[in-house]
Amino acid sequence: MSAMSRAIRACAATASRRNLSVAAASPKEASAAAAAALVAGRRGGSWDRGEDGSRVQWVFLGCPGVGKGTYAGRLSRMLGVPHIATGDLVRDALASQGPLSKQLAEIVNHGKLVSDEIIINLLSKRLEEGEENGELGFILDGFPRTIRQAEILEGVTDIDLVINLKLREEALLAKCIGRRKCSQCGGNFNVASIDIEGENGGPRMYMPPLLPPAECESKLITRADDTEEVVKERLRVYHDLCEPVEEFYRARGKLLEFNLPGGIPESWPKLLQALNIEDPDNKRSAAA
Numbered sequence: 661m662s663a664m665s666r667a668i669r670a671c672a673a674t675a676s677r678r679n680l681s682v683a684a685a686s687p688k689e690a691s692a693a694a695a696a697a698l699v700a701g702r703r704g705g706s707w708d709r710g711e712d713g714s715r716v717q718w719v720f721l722g723c724p725g726v727g728k729g730t731y732a733g734r735l736s737r738m739l740g741v742p743h744i745a746t747g748d749l750v751r752d753a754l755a756s757q758g759p760l761s762k763q764l765a766e767i768v769n770h771g772k773l774v775s776d777e778i779i780i781n782l783l784s785k786r787l788e789e790g791e792e793n794g795e796l797g798f799i800l801d802g803f804p805r806t807i808r809q810a811e812i813l814e815g816v817t818d819i820d821l822v823i824n825l826k827l828r829e830e831a832l833l834a835k836c837i838g839r840r841k842c843s844q845c846g847g848n849f850n851v852a853s854i855d856i857e858g859e860n861g862g863p864r865m866y867m868p869p870l871l872p873p874a875e876c877e878s879k880l881i882t883r884a885d886d887t888e889e890v891v892k893e894r895l896r897v898y899h900d901l902c903e904p905v906e907e908f909y910r911a912r913g914k915l916l917e918f919n920l921p922g923g924i925p926e927s928w929p930k931l932l933q934a935l936n937i938e939d940p941d942n943k944r945s946a947a948a
């Protein structure tokens with residue numbers, strides 16, 4: 661049995677143990693309206709884990725630097741489902757110094773995609789661990805990234821919704837290069853200050869830096885693949901290999917396109933609105 665088929669079997673076994681069904685028939689037509697209706701009609705507008713055992717099984721798509729990790733992480737904490745980022749799984753494997761580590765460094769530090777086999781193995785393992793810990797549902801970030809990965813996922817799970825985050829290309833490179841992480845507390849920051857003129861009379865886009873607190877300042881690290889050259893290659897790879905995945909889900913009526921209007925304070929409430937999730941900050945201020 662090939663590594664790939666073992667991985668598919670592992671993925672399929674995980675899915676069936678988790679009682680996931682094979683994707684139900686979905687509308688054939690590409691349509692943002694279909695995705696919007698999907699969001700609006702879902703459990704009376706609530707995405708909380710339902711009493712019927714239904715749960716969030718979402719995917720985040722989007723170019724490097726768009727903010728998938730930030731928004732997927734926030735939603736995961738809000739909805740109580742795990743945020744599974746395949747980039748993090750890859751970085752953990754890289755840091756582990758195991759036999760895979762050297763092979764991965766060669767690929768990742770050149771901005772290329774890891775093979776479908778490796779990534780599905782890492783993901784299957786992560787899902788199995790989650791299952792052992794009683795996890796339900798997931799928000800996937802950075803997977804699927806190829807049509808083959810999307811087909812495998814579609815064969816073993818019923819993805820509810822795919823959120824495609826979009827940001828103007830000029831901002832993406834600056835955002836990647838500006839990323840910093842505190843090596844001690846793990847906090848994510850960004851030193852880039854983005855201020856771009858509006859397109860065709862549209863609004864100007866301002867994204868202020870997200871600076872670290874003083875105690876983190878001397879402990880900041882930059883990802884090895886966040887150099888200008890590697891980010892440009894990652895963006896190229898995204899357009900070539902990952903953009904067709906957007907079309908894959910668009911054709912199944914699962915894609916919700918979301919254009920980020922600016923930084924987190926501006927974008928987060930609008931994203932919640934697009935997802936038909938009540939903003940807990942509004943709830944709190946209404947109750948006060």
Ligand SMILES: Nc1ncnc2c1ncn2[C@@H]1O[C@H](COP(=O)(O)OP(=O)(O)O)[C@@H](O)[C@H]1O
Pocket residue numbers: 723724725746747748750767768771772773774775776779801802803804805806809885894
């Ligand atoms: N689904 C995937 N398929 C193949 N490679 C992946 C996948 N997810 C992550 N990787 C590898 O890990 C790297 C980092 O991923 P990620 O943190 O998601 O970066 P990005 O900021 O480019 O979205 C990618 O450049 C790629 O080498």
